[in-house]
């Protein structure tokens with residue numbers, strides 16, 4: 001089966017609100033333009049297109065159809081869409097190349113999280129019979145998980161603030177980040193709770209954004225990039241949606257996906273942790289030691305464009321490989337309430 | 351060239367739908383029990399009592415059938431404090447979300463606790479159900495939980511046939527934005543102008559203009575004012591009544607290709623019998639009175655036949 005590598009990555013700036021449409025066209029057109037220019041490819045060179053986005057975020061049905069305009073979809077192209085983070089669209093594209101059906105693929109994700117009331121919109125991902133009717137909000141739910149870990153001594157509020165401070169510091173070198181800067185744990189701990197035990201800095205910001213990645217097979221990848229980021233492991237797993245029946249202080253599906261993907265020896269990890277305690281939880285679950293650089297991009301605490309943010313983790317991890325700053329990296333993406341579904345992508349340079 | 355502000359237009363968009371769902375034997379039994387002030391769990395394949403009950407085991411995916419009633423009192427496993435509740439949540443004053451392990455259960459039920467202040471919340475505290483005033487067989491029959499030292503609120507259970515369906519109203523609010531190109535088009539309509547834009551690559555004229563040409567993937571740019579007449583490229587006769595319909599059937603919905611445009615848009619053709627409408631028929635806009643104009647294509651009430659000879663098929667065949 002074909003080897004597959006990331007050969008290009010571009011993203012729109014992560015911002016609190018764009019004036020643009022929920023179909024993402026305004027954000028995507030410049031991203032595609034830059035990505036194709038960087039790889040010297042034209043749209044005719046792309047064998048398969050796959051996207052991730054959400055109708056609930058857009059507030060209308062089939063919202064991804066309008067986004068297809070941005071890729072110039074006439075004459076007809078081979079195209080697919082997942083109603084999930086585009087990290088899962090990248091999985092579909094990876095399979096398409098592995099099976100030899102195509103040689104190249106462009107994967108994109110976009111979301112205008114600011115269009116609706118995000119904390120309520122996200123209730124639509126819960127069990128629709130017994131949970132959504134209560135309208136549980138994402139921050140309130142995350143607070144339940146954070147407190148379980150606090151009570152169990154797995155992390156402290158100080159540890160959580162330290163994650164936020166480190167994220168903003170790392171994001172100083174990320175031109176597309178929404179939140180960055182120097183701050184201290186003491187300063188963060190003086191802030192009020194927004195959902196005790198969570199403060200604002202414990203939660204990823206509301207972000208509009210978009211991103212795209214180009215994948216290529218074997219020799220094509222070597223032709224397009226001096227140092228492609230080869231995908232050597234790619235797995236996703238899911239836990240029960242019954243949050244009360246899960247051990248919320250860990251993430252069995254992440255552990256299983258990481259084991260199957262083979263993360264031993266990674267030097268960099270880009271983790272999709274929208275809450276500070278979840279970064280600690282994932283580090284503990286994955287057994288990532290101090291030697292592993294976690295979220296050099298700042299992670300989603302520095303900008304969380306829903307449905308693109310998981311894809312951006314893969315793009316950021318691939319960038320570490322392609323720049324020669326790491327030989328082995330992992331990217332993690334999550335979906336569903338409280339780390340229910342998790343995907344792990346392992347990338348290597350050689 | 352028309353000079354119009356290019357700041358995108360936006361407006362509130364409220365979407366709502368009452369989802370009606372059939373519950374099946376497991377959730378149906380749970381819902382029926384709630385109406386009678388009983389809480390049913392189900393025994394998992396590892397022996398744990400799962401509350402709320404689940405049709406299949408969360409670990410082994412085995413089908414589960416053994417129901418066990420649990421208590422209406424239990425322990426808070428974890429909680430978070432919501433100082434500003436959102437629309438639709440169980441309480442509209444500050445409350446706590448909690449996972450509550452009811453006595454006899456092994457898993458946590460998500461619900462609200464009405465404790466008044468975060469100082470009265472703690473992990474391990476005991477709480478009891480406060481039932482809703484009018485039980486219907488829904489998770490909302492549990493109004494919330496309350497600390498045991500609260501004065502209990504007495505409520506009557508309900509009765510009736512087993513609950514098989516639940517209706518969950520979903521209402522979401524958005525701020526919908528038009529693209530810069532669409533905004534110029536909509537503002538043009540408010541002045542009685544039909545503005546298209548030309549793709550700089552393929553030179554096709556789109557109305558409404560597009561944020562990106564579907565052939566070339568670039569924003570349309572040059573502005574073109576189009577006339578308010580054109581031809582019917584294709585059409586359908588609507589005979590079926592439906593919710594929200596504004597005109598009595600039968601009537602004609604047609605694709606109208608304005609002269610000079612490369613894409614047709616959907617509008618109504620009135621002013622003749624539905625059976626007289628045909629492909630190639632020349633039509634002209636019937637505008638509403640000027641004082642009713644806004645940033646909408648509804649400024650054109652409908653299109654009507656001009657009476658001129660039909661356009662030859664070749665003149666619009668590539669736009670079908």
Ligand SMILES: [Zn+2]
Nearest residue numbers: 549552563566
């Ligand atoms: Zn064009």
